[in-house]
Amino acid sequence: MLPPSFSSQLDAYKPKGYSFNDVATRWNHLSTAYREKKGCYTQTKGDHMAYIMARMPATYAACQAVLEEAIGSGLPVPQSALDIGAGPGTMGWALSQLPQGADIIVSQVEQDPEFITFCNRIRPPLKAIHNHKSFLGNTGLSIHDWVTMAYALCELKPAHQEAWVREAYTLVGQSLILIEPGTPVGYQTLMRARDQLIALGGYVLAPCPHQARCPLGEGDWCHFSTRFERTQEARKLKQATLPYEDEKFCYLIVTKSPHLHSLPKGRVLRHPQPRTGHIHLDICAPDGAYKRTTISAKTKSIYKLARSLKWGDDLPFDLPNP
Ligand SMILES: C[S@@+](CC[C@H](N)C(=O)[O-])C[C@H]1O[C@@H](n2cnc3c(N)ncnc32)[C@H](O)[C@@H]1O
Structure with a gap:
C-alpha cells in the first residue's frame, strides 16, 4: 500500500471541484481502454486521478515486489535511479521505501x-x-546505478521498444529493472528485451536462474503475483467487495557485471502443490530447463524448506537428482 505521506499529499492535491463520481466515470473509461488493450489512455484530468487512485496502487505493489527481489538477489541499494515512463512517480515512491531509500537521487522521465x-x-x-x-x-x-521502466515498454510499438531498451541500457551503471503486466503480451515484450540485453552484454539476475532461452512452451508465460490492500476509495471506485487485490506482473532484472550474481538454484514458477507426504514444485532450473x-517428506532437510516456498521464490536448495 502506498505510504501515508502519499495519501495525505494526494488529499491536498485533489483539484477544486473534484468529484468522486467523475473519477469513477473516468475509471470505467480507463478500464475499458485496458480491456481493449489501448494501454494507459489518460486524456482528461479525471483520467489521471482515476489512474492514480485505482491503478497506481497495483503498479506500486508490483514495483515494491520487484525491488524487494532485486535487493534479495544481492543488489546494493542504489545511490541514483532513473525511472523512464514514470507516470505519477510510482517507482520513485517504491524506491523511497527501501532501506536507506531516503538517500537515493531519482530522475524521472515522463511526457504527460x-x-x-x-x-x-x-x-x-528521497534525497x-x-x-x-x-x-x-x-x-x-x-x-544512474539503476534504470527502471515499469508498465511503459508494452505500450510502445515494437520498433520503439527496441530503441528504448538500447538507450536505457546505455544509461545503466549497475542494473536495469523492467516490469510489465503479467499477460502474454507483457511476457513477450520482456522476452524480446531479454534477448536484446543479453546480446548487448547484460546478465540476467532474475527471475531466470540462467542466461539460456526461456524454456516455457507455446501458450505459457512466466509471470508472478503480488497481493495488496485496497484503499476504501479504490474499493468504491472499482465497486469491489474484496479488501485486497492481486496484481499479476512480469519482470526482468539485468546487470552489467556478472559478479553481482548470487548463485541461483532455481525459481518457483507456480503455486507449489502440497500433497500428503510430498510436494510438487514447478521450477525454472539453472541448466535452463523447466x-x-x-x-518427498522422507528428504526431511529440504521438505521443510519446500513447504514454506511460494510462487516466485528463489529455490533455497539444490534440486534433487531425479
Ligand atoms: C502505464 S503508464 C506507467 C506509469 C508508471 N511507471 C507506473 O508504473 O505506474 C506508462 C507511462 O509512460 C509514459 N510515456 C509513454 N511514452 C513516453 C515517452 N516517449 N517519454 C516519456 N514517457 C512516456 C506515459 O505518458 C505513461 O505515463
Missing part, C-alpha cells in the same frame, strides 16, 4: 504534462528528484 505536474507536487521522501520530459536523445540524462519436481 498532467503527470509531470503531479510528480512536481506530490514528492516522495532529490529531477523530472525530465523527454527520453530518447535527451543529452541531460546521465548514467522441471516439475516432487520433494
Whole structure:
C-alpha cells in the first residue's frame, strides 16, 4: 500500500471541484481502454486521478515486489535511479521505501504534462528528484546505478521498444529493472528485451536462474503475483467487495557485471502443490530447463524448506537428482 505521506499529499492535491463520481466515470473509461488493450489512455484530468487512485496502487505493489527481489538477489541499494515512463512517480515512491531509500537521487522521465505536474507536487521522501520530459536523445540524462521502466515498454510499438531498451541500457551503471503486466503480451515484450540485453552484454539476475532461452512452451508465460490492500476509495471506485487485490506482473532484472550474481538454484514458477507426504514444485532450473519436481517428506532437510516456498521464490536448495 502506498505510504501515508502519499495519501495525505494526494488529499491536498485533489483539484477544486473534484468529484468522486467523475473519477469513477473516468475509471470505467480507463478500464475499458485496458480491456481493449489501448494501454494507459489518460486524456482528461479525471483520467489521471482515476489512474492514480485505482491503478497506481497495483503498479506500486508490483514495483515494491520487484525491488524487494532485486535487493534479495544481492543488489546494493542504489545511490541514483532513473525511472523512464514514470507516470505519477510510482517507482520513485517504491524506491523511497527501501532501506536507506531516503538517500537515493531519482530522475524521472515522463511526457504527460498532467503527470509531470503531479510528480512536481506530490514528492516522495528521497534525497532529490529531477523530472525530465523527454527520453530518447535527451543529452541531460546521465548514467544512474539503476534504470527502471515499469508498465511503459508494452505500450510502445515494437520498433520503439527496441530503441528504448538500447538507450536505457546505455544509461545503466549497475542494473536495469523492467516490469510489465503479467499477460502474454507483457511476457513477450520482456522476452524480446531479454534477448536484446543479453546480446548487448547484460546478465540476467532474475527471475531466470540462467542466461539460456526461456524454456516455457507455446501458450505459457512466466509471470508472478503480488497481493495488496485496497484503499476504501479504490474499493468504491472499482465497486469491489474484496479488501485486497492481486496484481499479476512480469519482470526482468539485468546487470552489467556478472559478479553481482548470487548463485541461483532455481525459481518457483507456480503455486507449489502440497500433497500428503510430498510436494510438487514447478521450477525454472539453472541448466535452463523447466522441471516439475516432487520433494518427498522422507528428504526431511529440504521438505521443510519446500513447504514454506511460494510462487516466485528463489529455490533455497539444490534440486534433487531425479
Ligand atoms: C502505464 S503508464 C506507467 C506509469 C508508471 N511507471 C507506473 O508504473 O505506474 C506508462 C507511462 O509512460 C509514459 N510515456 C509513454 N511514452 C513516453 C515517452 N516517449 N517519454 C516519456 N514517457 C512516456 C506515459 O505518458 C505513461 O505515463
